[in-house]
Amino acid sequence: MSECTFIIIGATGDLTRRKLLPAIYRLITHKKLEKFIIVGAALEATTIGQILDSAKEFIEGDIDPVIWQKIVDNSYYQSLNVTVPADFVLLDKVVEGLEKKHGMTGNRLVYLAVSASFFCEVTLQLAASGVVKKLATNEPMWHRIVYEKPFGRDAQSAHEINECIAASLYEHQAYRIDHYLTKELVSNIALIRFTNCVFEPLWNNRYIDSVQIILSETVGVGKRGGYYDAYGALRDVVQNHMLELLAIIAMEAPEKLTGDFIRNERVKALQKVRVVDAIAGQYEGYTQEEWVPKDSTTETFAALFLMIDNPRWAGVPFYLKTGKFLDKKETVIHIKFKQVDCLLTKYCPSESNYLTIRLAPDESFILTLNAKKPGTSQELMPMSMQYCHSCIFGAEKFSGYETLIEEIMRGEQSVSVRCDEIEAAWRVIDTAKQKEVPLSSYTPGSSGPEAAELFAKKHGMRWR
């Protein structure tokens, strides 16, 4: 039976009402969580009733009153100042008492919905107070801590948090999460790649010309200006989501498609990444956004040219592009294959083939090939073979949090980024930051700064 004590540190924040509580509700609805208690902890003087009520509007559809009552009956609030050790000792007592009262076996999932600057201290306090005990995998119960992104702000700070974790817990108890890793199509990439004989033999520098990973958004920073300005596009989405996509595309075949086998390969790929070129942009009007300093030089747009220095990928450029307030919302990976020797008498060279992995919107895998244009003798036209995931199974309606919590309860580590992996990804960002590229401005709703086109020209590529 799936059973868990959820302890949410920073329970009064947006994450709890928008993502965590709706995800817990859905897990119960889908019978993936049968026995639970929720203990929210934060500094504010509030009640669990208020926190639960604020989550209601983020639950899709009509709320089942029976399930909701169960949540109300099993949820508690404990005030906690993360800088006061005695508060953690008290939290442990409270949780122990509640676990006894509800007949729980003591599986604990502690969710850190606090700023990364507290991760280290909170980890140490959770361990010292016994809220999270150092438990080996063969113990009858488990204690796990979930770290929301951003995990640090550079390789050094990530390393310091990792040291705090290593000093108090086993690595298997730490979940540095990235919601991209739970996206249905992202977990499908490795499966499609490694279970179909038609891809793996071509998956190297002999046949692949280049790779583009694009994460483009139509929204600006909205109410998140304070957070965003301290991080910027490179730290907000490239360090985690985009480099994880790159790692999954680039990794060698893992021994098995699970947990540490996958992470072993993802980290090896990331450790070989070299930054060749970078550009940065900021949308016009960004410095007028709420909480953003008027003289901010934070990038809301970034493009990178990366190489992976290993035998499989030597010479294959990986281009990454992301931005807020662009002309379209899409997350997509384009794998461009090399051109074949053209045997036609005209219309040469023929177009390259592409494998496009569309994560959003319209989740799908699309293979673009050449075919004869009907009624002509040799003229070619592009033809697409598409596996439209969203047409068959519907678009992914929910954030990945339901899957995420389910996988963490199961102890599946592939949804979590390992200590060495996260540091390797941060090193890529640190190097890109050192390039100190000029910040170009761009019009909201456009395709980005002109610098992105100059960048394309310079590297003889074309953004798709």
Ligand code: BG6
């Ligand atoms: C988050 C970033 O991690 O990812 C946001 O903080 C970004 O700025 C979001 O908008 C993108 O995620 P998705 O799932 O909407 O592509």
